[in-house]
Amino acid sequence: MHALRILRGGTRARLSATPGDLVFEGLSTLVALSVVGLLVVITVILYLVAQESIRVNGLRFLTDTIWDSVSQRFGAAPFIYGMLVTSGIALLLGVPVSLGIAIFLSELAPPWLRIPLTFIVELLAAVPSVVYGLWGIFVLGPAMRIYIEPGVQSVLGFLPLFQGRPIGSDVFTAGVILAIMIIPTISAVSREALLAVPDSQREAALSLGATRWETTRLAVLRYARAGIFGASILGLGRAVGETMAVTMTIGNRAAFFGSLFEPGQTIASQIAGRWLDASTPLELGALVELGLILMLVSLIINAFARLLVGRFLRVGEGAE
Amino acid sequence: MVTAEEMEKLQRGRPGRGRLPVVVAVIVIAVILIAVAAYAGWLFPSGGGKAKVTLNGAGATFPCPLITKWSSEYANLTKSTTIPGPQVTVNYNCVGSGAGVSQITRRTVDFAGSDAPLSPSERAAAPNLLHIPETIGAVTAAYNVAELSTGLKLTGFTLAEIFRGTITQWNSPNISADNVGVTLPARPIQVVHRSDSSGTTFVFTSYLHLVNPGWTASLVGKAPNWPVGIGAQGNAGVAGKIQTTPDSIGYVELAYTVANNMKVAQLKNHDGQWVSPSLAATAAAAAALASPPPPDGDWSSVSILDAPGATSYPIASLTYLLVYKELNVLTAMDGTKAQSFVNFLWWAIHGGQDLSEPLTFPRLTTGLVTLNEGAIRSITFNGQTLNPT
Numbered sequence: 001m002h003a004l005r006i007l008r009g010g011t012r013a014r015l016s017a018t019p020g021d022l023v024f025e026g027l028s029t030l031v032a033l034s035v036v037g038l039l040v041v042i043t044v045i046l047y048l049v050a051q052e053s054i055r056v057n058g059l060r061f062l063t064d065t066i067w068d069s070v071s072q073r074f075g076a077a078p079f080i081y082g083m084l085v086t087s088g089i090a091l092l093l094g095v096p097v098s099l100g101i102a103i104f105l106s107e108l109a110p111p112w113l114r115i116p117l118t119f120i121v122e123l124l125a126a127v128p129s130v131v132y133g134l135w136g137i138f139v140l141g142p143a144m145r146i147y148i149e150p151g152v153q154s155v156l157g158f159l160p161l162f163q164g165r166p167i168g169s170d171v172f173t174a175g176v177i178l179a180i181m182i183i184p185t186i187s188a189v190s191r192e193a194l195l196a197v198p199d200s201q202r203e204a205a206l207s208l209g210a211t212r213w214e215t216t217r218l219a220v221l222r223y224a225r226a227g228i229f230g231a232s233i234l235g236l237g238r239a240v241g242e243t244m245a246v247t248m249t250i251g252n253r254a255a256f257f258g259s260l261f262e263p264g265q266t267i268a269s270q271i272a273g274r275w276l277d278a279s280t281p282l283e284l285g286a287l288v289e290l291g292l293i294l295m296l297v298s299l300i301i302n303a304f305a306r307l308l309v310g311r312f313l314r315v316g317e318g319a320e
Numbered sequence: 321m322v323t324a325e326e327m328e329k330l331q332r333g334r335p336g337r338g339r340l341p342v343v344v345a346v347i348v349i350a351v352i353l354i355a356v357a358a359y360a361g362w363l364f365p366s367g368g369g370k371a372k373v374t375l376n377g378a379g380a381t382f383p384c385p386l387i388t389k390w391s392s393e394y395a396n397l398t399k400s401t402t403i404p405g406p407q408v409t410v411n412y413n414c415v416g417s418g419a420g421v422s423q424i425t426r427r428t429v430d431f432a433g434s435d436a437p438l439s440p441s442e443r444a445a446a447p448n449l450l451h452i453p454e455t456i457g458a459v460t461a462a463y464n465v466a467e468l469s470t471g472l473k474l475t476g477f478t479l480a481e482i483f484r485g486t487i488t489q490w491n492s493p494n495i496s497a498d499n500v501g502v503t504l505p506a507r508p509i510q511v512v513h514r515s516d517s518s519g520t521t522f523v524f525t526s527y528l529h530l531v532n533p534g535w536t537a538s539l540v541g542k543a544p545n546w547p548v549g550i551g552a553q554g555n556a557g558v559a560g561k562i563q564t565t566p567d568s569i570g571y572v573e574l575a576y577t578v579a580n581n582m583k584v585a586q587l588k589n590h591d592g593q594w595v596s597p598s599l600a601a602t603a604a605a606a607a608a609l610a611s612p613p614p615p616d617g618d619w620s621s622v623s624i625l626d627a628p629g630a631t632s633y634p635i636a637s638l639t640y641l642l643v644y645k646e647l648n649v650l651t652a653m654d655g656t657k658a659q660s661f662v663n664f665l666w667w668a669i670h671g672g673q674d675l676s677e678p679l680t681f682p683r684l685t686t687g688l689v690t691l692n693e694g695a696i697r698s699i700t701f702n703g704q705t706l707n708p709t
Contacts, residue, residue, distance in 0.1 A: 069517065070541035142564065165508050167565060169550055252515035252551030263550045273553065277418030277517030277543065 046292050053285030061289060067254040067270070074286035076293065078256050082171065082264040083294075086246065087239040089175025089260070090182055094239075095232050097179070098186035102228075105187070106194035107216050118191070125184035133248030136177045141168040141249060144176065149261055164259040167251070172260040174250035178242055182235035189234055189309060193227025194220055196313050230308030237301040241294060243268040267294045370399070371406035373660045378413040379420020379433030380519045381554050382457050382573045383639050386681050387412040387433065390672045394664055408660045416554070418517025418542045424449065424642050427650055430661060432642040435519020436542060437619035448645045450615045450695050453638040453688050454668055455681045456624075458574040458602040459524045460635070461585040464562050465490060467505050470583040473498040473594055476531030476626070476634060479587070482509055482569060484534060485548035490567065498588075505567070512561045512570030515551025517543040523637040524571045527625045531634075571635075574602065575680040589634045590626045601633035603682040608632055612688070615695030616645055638688075641665070647701045658701035665696045666708035 047054075053061065057074060064075020105118055145168030152172075156162045197220050205219035221228070251263020252273055265273075267290050278284040377387070391410040398408045415423075417434040424432035425446040437451060461479055463472065474482075478494045481487040487494055491504035514521045522542045528535040539545070550568075552561040555576045562570045563580065574597050577584050586594040595601050608627040613619055619640070626634045643665065644650065647658045669692045673683045684692070696708050 066545060068538075068545035069543045070545065071538055137560075137564070145565075165510070167510060167550060169561070169565070247553075252553070253546065253549065254551075255545075265551075273515050273551070274517070274543075276415050277422065 046288050050285045050289040050292055052281045053289045056282055065256055069283055072280060072282055076290055078254055079265055079267040079270045079290060081256060083240055083266040085171055086175045086178055086266055087236055090178035090239040091232060091236055093179035094182045094186060094235060098183045098190055101187040102190035102194055103216060105191050121184050122188055129242060129244040132177055132181055133245040136245055136249035140177060141173055144168045144173045160258055161260050164261045166261050169249055169251040169263060170261050171250060171257055171264040174246045177245050177249050178239045181242060181245060182238050185238055186231045186235040189231035190228045193224040193231060193312060197223045226308055227312035230305045230312060233301055233305035237298055237305060241268055241298050243272045247272045373406045373657050374409045374411060375661055376411050376429045377431040377433060378415050378423045378429045380417040380435045380639055381414045382435050382520055383433055383455055384414035385575060385679050386455055386676060389675050389679060390668055393675060394667060406656060406660060408664055410664060416516045417519030430650060434642055435637055435639045436522040437622055437640060439620050449642045450645050451619045452641040452643060452692050452695050454641050455639055455676060456602050456606045456636060457639050458597045458633050458636045459520055459571050460574050460577045460597040461569060462562055462572045462577050462582040463569040465505060465567055471596060472585045474585040475588045476527060480528040480532035480535040483511055483528060507567050510565050510568040511549030512558055512568050513546050513549045513551055514558055516553050520555060520573055527635045530626055578680045587634050589632050590628045591630050593630050595633050597633050599677060599682045601631055602636045604629050605632040605636035606685050612691055645699060655701055659706050662696055662699050662706045662708040
């Protein structure tokens with residue numbers, strides 16, 4: 001770290017020496033700043049298009065449960081609800097599995113297994129979401145309908161959440177797809193967090209006679225919890241914005257659902273399904289306003305997660 | 321950590337090693353580009369010397385197979401040097417009627433396809449659009465129930481109750497009354513509908529409104545607020561969803577039902593007869609259309625739903641090409657393109673009709689062909705009439 005800082009400082013001093021370097025510095029600064037500019041431009045333009053809907057619907061947009069293009073009445077509540085529920089299911093199912101993967105990879109796996117396994121888990125993140133969607137339609141959906149959902153229902157069927165007839169293209173299926181999709185993100189970042197725990201922590205626990213599990217639980221997980229939490233939030237960030245796979249599995253119904261076995265819709269899937277046919281400025285504005293909400297939510301979640309993960313990894317390195 | 325020596329290296333950079341992959345990548349990309357260019361050149365050699373014109377359309381998914389076929393046939397036809405004029409490529413983007421209407425209104429396409437005629441407000445937003453019915457569609461009620469074979473009898477009233485969610489079981493009295501001797505399963509009905517804005521939905525919901533007062537006007541449209549059901553994208557999406565969901569019922573255009581070999585319901589028509597969806601039954605419904613409005617008139621009330629006639633299929637509809645009467649409103653239009661455009665339209669309602677039946681589309685009736693001839697002759701560019709050939 002220290003040496004690198006000197007390196008950067010030194011380079012900067014040399015850069016100011018020749019005109020070519022000055023031009024290069026100017027250009028790269030411009031390119032870097034243009035990203036910020038782009039974000040501002042996107043936000044402003046989205047706002048302008050959404051204006052019609054913001055003016056007509058006002059705050060009611062967030063609470064209205066009807067989306068009806070026949071009567072031109074648009075409310076975002078079912079989609080916000082759908083987004084929260086599917087992301088919640090994804091986190092509930094995805095975090096424990098990811099944590100298991102991360103612990104295995106950082107604490108338990110023998111080196112010959114660790115490298116290929118890490119590679120494969122990270123490869124899962126590279127699978128395009130439309131492929132997950134196809135798999136969701138043809139494999140996961142039927143499996144959910146025939147085996148998993150009736151199974152869950154036979155145990156938890158007394159809860160309103162698991163009532164009704166399993167159909168396989170519903171909120172629960174979308175949540176499971178999302179869980180699978182966010183596992184690579186959460187497990188990769190959690191693994192980084194676990195690896196950043198100094199060995200002195202593990203050695204201290206082991207020397208006190210702790211078993212492997214106790215060491216992991218008390219010395220490693222506790223130390224890394226901020227990083228793991230941040231990793232989960234990063235996963236959440238991916239889940240709320242995921243579009244294609246959700247659109248293909250959630251059943252696309254713009255209404256509230258009482259049971260997870262009913263079709264629903266998220267903000268992202270509603271935009272994806274409807275943007276082409278928005279025929280009036282109001283409907284287009286309402287869709288774009290949905291986009292603004294999604295963008296805002298994603299920005300907040302990602303900023304929060306990066307803050308947590310970044311701080312944790314810095315602390316970890318500092319202790320080394 | 322970084323030693324002083326490594327630092328030195330980093331600052332100097334490593335010319336030879338760092339550049340090699342870049343050079344290789346550039347060469348590979350260049351080779352690919354050259355290969356693609358050469359391949360494309362070999363692929364369309366006969367176009368050499370002949371000018372090319374591209375017409376862009378978008379809209380209804382229902383006539384998609386037909387228009388796509390027209391597009392390839394017409395490109396082949398006009399490629400030949402014995403036919404005067406440029407080679408014409410028609411790109412038709414099957415995005416749904418709602419999207420088609422909004423794109424032609426914004427003038428981002430040369431023509432649109434729509435299963436629904438323009439509503440008065442849509443007509444006000446895009447004045448001077450001609451309705452050119454290019455084929456006739458039928459919407460079928462397709463289902464997937466293991467015990468039942470094709471041809472379950474359903475009245476329009478019952479169908480509306482199912483899609484309203486008031487009839488929820490396959491063995492409900494309403495269904496069994498019309499199907500004496502058929503053992504209906506005691507399982508819930510799973511409704512499937514379109515999730516996008518669709519002309520097929522408009523036709524289907526208009527029919528339900530016509531035959532069942534409980535299906536209110538507020539539920540009629542390209543994307544109504546469905547009381548029950550799972551949504552799926554496009555005709556193909558609904559067909560797929562029905563096939564993968566046991567005990568489901570949904571509405572799909574005839575061509576898609578036939579292509580997927582799906583079980584379809586017989587419906588009771590205006591004359592009280594049970595009719596299975598077919599080309600002949602659809603054409604019979606179209607023949608019942610008495611006096612259509614002029615092409616540039618208001619078509620919003622035109623309907624061949626629940627048409628009279630013993631053999632008429634009740635959920636039939638014209639599907640339209642929407643074309644500006646004065647083509648200079650489109651920025652990407654010029655004289656040559658306008659001429660090619662009317663030639664294509666002329667061909668579509670004449671020679672193109674020969675391609676319909678193999679693709680499960682009925683031929684236009686002679687009355688509609690005559691009407692369309694007048695419409696196409698009335699198209700102008702900069703005020704000049706174009707004589708279609």
